[in-house]
Amino acid sequence: MTTTTADGRPRKQIHLGAHFPGVNNTTVWTDPRSGSQIDFSSFEHLARKAEEAKLDFFFLAEGLRLREHKGRIHDLDVVGRPDTLPVLAALAAVTDRIGLAGTINTTFNEPFELARQFATLDLLSEGRAAWNLVTSSDAFTGANFRRGGYLDHADRYRRAAELVEVARELWDSWDEWDPEAGGAVAHPFEHTGPQFDVRGTFTTPRGPQGHPVLFQAGDSGEGRDFAAATADVIFSAHSTFEDGQAFYQDVKARLAAHGRDRDALKIIPATTVTIADTAAEAEELAREIRLAQVPGPTAIAFLEQVWGRDLTAYDPEGPLPDIEPDFDNQAITRGRVRHADPREVARQWRELADTNAWSIRELVLQLTSRGGFVGTPTHVADEIDRFVQEDASDGFILVPHLTPHGLDDVLDRVVPLLQERGSFRSEYTGPTLRDHLGLVRPGVPARAAV
Amino acid sequence: MPSSPTRPIHLGVDLTDGGAHAGGWRASGSVAPRPFDAARLAGLVATAQHGLLDFVVFDDAFTLRPQRGAALQGRLDAALVSARLAPRSAGIGLVATVDTTHTEPFHVSKAIATVDHVSTGRAAWQVSWSTDAASAAAFGRRPAPDEVDALREAEEAVEVVERLWDSWEDDAEIRDEATHRFVDRDKLHYVDFEGVHFAVKGPSITPRSPQGRPPIVVRADSPLSLDLAGRRADVVRIRATQRDDARAARDEVREIARDAGRDPDALRVLVDLATVVGQDRRSAQERLDLLEELGGDQGGLPEGALTHVGTAVDLADLLEDWFDAGAADGFVLRPASLDTDLRAIVGGTVPVLQADGVFRQAYTGTTLRDTLGLPRPASRYAAAQ
Numbered sequence: 001m002t003t004t005t006a007d008g009r010p011r012k013q014i015h016l017g018a019h020f021p022g023v024n025n026t027t028v029w030t031d032p033r034s035g036s037q038i039d040f041s042s043f044e045h046l047a048r049k050a051e052e053a054k055l056d057f058f059f060l061a062e063g064l065r066l067r068e069h070k071g072r073i074h075d076l077d078v079v080g081r082p083d084t085l086p087v088l089a090a091l092a093a094v095t096d097r098i099g100l101a102g103t104i105n106t107t108f109n110e111p112f113e114l115a116r117q118f119a120t121l122d123l124l125s126e127g128r129a130a131w132n133l134v135t136s137s138d139a140f141t142g143a144n145f146r147r148g149g150y151l152d153h154a155d156r157y158r159r160a161a162e163l164v165e166v167a168r169e170l171w172d173s174w175d176e177w178d179p180e181a182g183g184a185v186a187h188p189f190e191h192t193g194p195q196f197d198v199r200g201t202f203t204t205p206r207g208p209q210g211h212p213v214l215f216q217a218g219d220s221g222e223g224r225d226f227a228a229a230t231a232d233v234i235f236s237a238h239s240t241f242e243d244g245q246a247f248y249q250d251v252k253a254r255l256a257a258h259g260r261d262r263d264a265l266k267i268i269p270a271t272t273v274t275i276a277d278t279a280a281e282a283e284e285l286a287r288e289i290r291l292a293q294v295p296g297p298t299a300i301a302f303l304e305q306v307w308g309r310d311l312t313a314y315d316p317e318g319p320l321p322d323i324e325p326d327f328d329n330q331a332i333t334r335g336r337v338r339h340a341d342p343r344e345v346a347r348q349w350r351e352l353a354d355t356n357a358w359s360i361r362e363l364v365l366q367l368t369s370r371g372g373f374v375g376t377p378t379h380v381a382d383e384i385d386r387f388v389q390e391d392a393s394d395g396f397i398l399v400p401h402l403t404p405h406g407l408d409d410v411l412d413r414v415v416p417l418l419q420e421r422g423s424f425r426s427e428y429t430g431p432t433l434r435d436h437l438g439l440v441r442p443g444v445p446a447r448a449a450v
Numbered sequence: 451m452p453s454s455p456t457r458p459i460h461l462g463v464d465l466t467d468g469g470a471h472a473g474g475w476r477a478s479g480s481v482a483p484r485p486f487d488a489a490r491l492a493g494l495v496a497t498a499q500h501g502l503l504d505f506v507v508f509d510d511a512f513t514l515r516p517q518r519g520a521a522l523q524g525r526l527d528a529a530l531v532s533a534r535l536a537p538r539s540a541g542i543g544l545v546a547t548v549d550t551t552h553t554e555p556f557h558v559s560k561a562i563a564t565v566d567h568v569s570t571g572r573a574a575w576q577v578s579w580s581t582d583a584a585s586a587a588a589f590g591r592r593p594a595p596d597e598v599d600a601l602r603e604a605e606e607a608v609e610v611v612e613r614l615w616d617s618w619e620d621d622a623e624i625r626d627e628a629t630h631r632f633v634d635r636d637k638l639h640y641v642d643f644e645g646v647h648f649a650v651k652g653p654s655i656t657p658r659s660p661q662g663r664p665p666i667v668v669r670a671d672s673p674l675s676l677d678l679a680g681r682r683a684d685v686v687r688i689r690a691t692q693r694d695d696a697r698a699a700r701d702e703v704r705e706i707a708r709d710a711g712r713d714p715d716a717l718r719v720l721v722d723l724a725t726v727v728g729q730d731r732r733s734a735q736e737r738l739d740l741l742e743e744l745g746g747d748q749g750g751l752p753e754g755a756l757t758h759v760g761t762a763v764d765l766a767d768l769l770e771d772w773f774d775a776g777a778a779d780g781f782v783l784r785p786a787s788l789d790t791d792l793r794a795i796v797g798g799t800v801p802v803l804q805a806d807g808v809f810r811q812a813y814t815g816t817t818l819r820d821t822l823g824l825p826r827p828a829s830r831y832a833a834a835q
Contacts, residue, residue, distance in 0.1 A: 078634045123487075143649070203511075203524060
């Protein structure tokens with residue numbers, strides 16, 4: 001084990017998370033090895049396997065409305081998932097050390113209930129809770145909630161920022177637990193702001209981490225500033241080395257303006273890993289997985305999002321449709337991110353397909369390629385380490401394509417190589433997720449004398 | 451029409467704070483140094499499970515517990531507590547109290563359904579509502595409703611939650627490789643609920659859970675809540691100090707159920723019972739005296755509820771007497787001091803009930819519905835086709 005890199009700098013410790021497979025076409029359900037996306041045993045397998053490998057955290061995403069396409073529920077990908085926080089609470093019973101991170105949308109909740117749920121999870125897991133805070137403003141999702149989709153886009157981060165502020169006031173309203181007295185004092189709270197006007201006494205004692213770890217995933221300038229001001233971890237999407245370095249520099253540079261230390265915010269993008277004994281075999285395997293992720297009907301549905309019309313009559317292995325897109329029907333798909341300017345997108349796609357003589361399916365395969373690490377275990381370990389040591393990231397959230405065994409080989413064959421070179425822990429050094437991530441535990445602020 | 455309860459007696463236990471008595475948390479052994487540790491709760495659930503009890507129930511509210519001293523003033527989110535205790539238990543039901551006044555029915559639906567998934571069919575929802583100003587101010591979204599409004603909204607919430615539980619038919623997931631469809635979307639249903647208090651589109655994001663619909667538990671402490679219970683509850687909790695009063699309440703709630711077009715025999719009416727158990731009657735009384743002293747001016751055993759101070763065998767006799775008289779289908783036991791009294795019940799009362807043939811010798815199924823003798827409901831949307 002070495003504590004410095006080849007050029008003599010101190011060796012950074014890599015942070016790794018295990019992402020439970022989601023409800024999009026990254027997850028391949030047609031594979032015979034594909035297991036249940038809802039049975040607790042699937043969650044338990046991934047969390048325990050990740051804990052054996054000493055990963056920082058398990059990660060579970062959220063969605064609050066089933067996606068729709070052409071006016072009906074989208075049925076080509078995995079559909080259906082459990083509620084995030086009860087799954088994390090249940091996982092606390094079958095694991096001891098691994099962090100338990102979950103996405104919770106702030107748009108359809110009040111700060112009081114979210115603060116008490118995360119304080120509860122932190123207590124029940126003995127200091128392992130993390131909250132990936134997202135916001136939404138679409139009326140489509142809002143139709144499932146009494147609040148509806150009432151937020152303006154611009155208000156999303158304002159509300160999120162104030163919601164976190166209130167949540168922290170609530171967590172801080174309890175003194176630290178006093179073992180001598182066998183208790184802790186809860187102080188009254190009061191918050192009056194543009195978004196929230198709340199007062200009372202918080203019901204849940206302060207958790208072992210003081211505040212649960214806060215993740216943030218937004219990539220806009222606004223999102224980056226919000227993260228620099230508020231978050232402990234950025235869950236970013238920049239998976240190429242150059243993009244990663246640029247993003248890393250940009251975000252870390254924003255920290256000083258908020259009076260925060262460079263190490264106070266970890267940048268942990270999502271990535272996929274495909275390994276085999278030889279580079280060629282790994283490439284072949286990666287191609288097989290991509291083909292399974294984009295079967296013909298999925299490729300057609302992807303194209304329909306921009307074309308705005310039914311294209312099921314077209315052969316996915318054939319050329320792009322000869323008809324023009326219906327640009328007035330961009331609501332054809334709901335519950336996922338839209339394309340910015342469909343005219344321009346359609347023009348670019350035609351050009352790409354013509355130039356390369358790609359079929360519909362090949363075009364979609366190329367367009368939706370998410371990169372990721374492909375190669376022998378040694379090559380992938382080298383790459384992950386290079387990204388971290390050269391500041392393209394502080395680690396990765398590993399996204400499998402199979403439920404629940406999709407990360408088994410990476411955890412078995414890549415992580416030990418990272419441990420050998422001293423870039424990744426061989427044992428947990430502390431009990432809490434803040435310990436794993438090297439984050440300071442916030443103390444209770446000084447209270448005004450009564 | 452009165453009807454005798456059918457065997458076995460159903461027994462739940464309320465695991466709220468340190469016990470039913472205000473002094474319970476101070477008594478030796480009732481509370482670990484950190485009362486919010488999951489290990490303490492897991493130990494209590496294991497004891498209840500060892501006694502083959504039907505379920506444990508966790509109370510919840512958005513205010514601190516009154517009069518409980520610093521150690522147990524706090525509360526944990528009850529649905530998350532149930533989820534935390536699910537993987538390392540089996541057989542026993544996990545009843546979580548979740549509010550309907552300040553929450554979103556869509557969230558409540560998937561939370562309880564998920565507890566049902568992680569416990570493979572042992573979840574239940576105790577429906578609660580908030581009429582206090584303190585909870586309303588903590589949420590800051592609306593003024594506190596009165597009981598009439600709060601209960602109307604609670605009933606709407608139960609309706610929409612149950613529709614969401616039914617919104618996935620059991621066999622909606624097909625994984626059909628030939629057509630590349632993961633689900634049969636004809637078996638996923640919009641619930642299209644439009645009530646006075648909210649509208650919810652659906653379907654749920656969570657597939658139908660092992661019990662289909664986890665049982666609904668309602669505490670019927672007032673005429674209005676008794677109405678709600680009769681129309682909506684699978685398990686009704688009532689409070690009464692006299693056997694005839696309990697029998698009258700049971701008859702009434704069954705009548706309300708019948709008027710609502712339900713089968714009254716599908717209700718389980720359970721009487722809350724606070725208990726102090728001792729080796730003999732004198733030592734039980736001495737334990738109560740000690741709890742009174744420890745509790746100080748913070749109050750004693752709950753008022754208005756059946757209480758028992760005596761031996762474990764006396765307790766079995768009391769339960770059988772009320773059960774045989776048609777006053778209850780069972781009881782929600784509230785041990786005065788959780789750890790001590792729960793162990794005494796499991797070690798002393800349960801064996802007597804078993805010997806008398808009125809309590810189970812083993813869990814007869816895997817789900818809470820199995821244990822309560824309630825059938826698993828089909829999805830209303832499947833039946834409509």
